[in-house]
Amino acid sequence: MTHDRSVFFVSDNTGITAESIGHLLAHFPTVKLRQLRFPFIDTLDKLQVAIDRIKEASVEDGVRPIVVMTLVKPEFRAKLKQVDAMFLDLFGTFIDPLASELGLEPSQGVGITHGAASQGYNNRIDAINFSLGHDDGMTNSGLEEAEVILVGVSRCGKTPTSLYLAMQFGIKAANYPLIPEDFDRMRLPAVLENYPEKLYGLSISPERLHSVRSERRPNSFYASLDNCRDEVAKAEDLMKRAGVTWIDSTHRSIEELATVILQKIRVPIRQYG
Structure with missing residues (x-):
């Protein structure tokens, strides 16, 4: 299937929240998107697999990919952002500013939004x-x-x-x-x-x-x-x-x-x- 651009959903849990953010792309129906999912990124080795695939997509498409990410660990986010891509980062865009405004450190637990214990x-x-x-x-x-x-x-x-x-x-x-x-x-x-x-x-x-x-x-x-x-x-x-x-x-x-x-x-x- 031909496509114009690749979109990656990278998450340390199910990726449901990332895909919900990705629904914003529906506002651009003329763009043919290839969607690739990388859930449960809980080790650096798994993160590296996602990074390598993002780099490959950039070469294949001839344009930088879009990465929708919901990674809790700051070090994971920092490493991923070394890649040349357009990032939609839940924590960087929403959680970090909220933490600053509230004067609190956000919980680092994975899967809080959809936690089975909640x-x-x-x-x-x-x-x-x-x-x-x-x-x-x-x-x-x-x-x-x-x-x-x-x-x-x-x-x-x-x-x-x-x-x-x-x-x-x-x-x-x-x-x-x-x-x-x-x-x-x-x-x-x-x-x-x-x-x-x-x-x-x-x-x-x-x-x-x-x-x-x-x-x-x-x-x-x-x-x-x-x-x-x-x-x-x-x-x-x-x-x-x-x-x-x-x-x-x-x-x-x-x-x-x-x-x-x-x-x-x-x-x-x-x-x-």
Whole structure:
């Protein structure tokens, strides 16, 4: 695959934070990037492997690479920066200035942001298990623990949004599909009427829904455009009657949907860790 430039993600842990910073590169869609990952750089020997590969990429590409780095140890950062590259350095850009402003030495522990020992990590694991267990109306047991319950027609984005809320923010999110039986009664499933303050709806354009469902069950009534139009219209009418706030997911990313939902449910500030 041809590319214009190489981008390296160098980290002493998983590299998730480095890759999150790397999302800034999406603002330059015309540039073809080759992404190379070097996680768990916890020895000088491993660091040297990354350095050698960065130097090779510079020769291959004819332009200096971009290096997104989240290395805790100052000596590792200093050694890496001896290479001719453009650096996006989490610690140099953010942590060090914060330390100066606060008059404190930052913790040198590796993996603090995503540490398995943190309460935030445990919150996320609990929330993921909860969301998986309460996907697609799988069970009503423990529903009172849910912080948000997403409703909408099948395949409108409820499951990925629920899991994103759980994985990123430790939010216990359940989701329920609205089905023809609900439309016949024009009422929400009875169990949901006990939690009106937790409900949030997702909708979607019939055309997009038709496309998504056709990938799963092509040439079926379930996926037909007429049926999709009918279900979406009835679902929006039902949610309006029930006083459920809803948002169109058609042109919104999961991140955008999650942000809107978080504003709605106003969960208390917690350690996401």
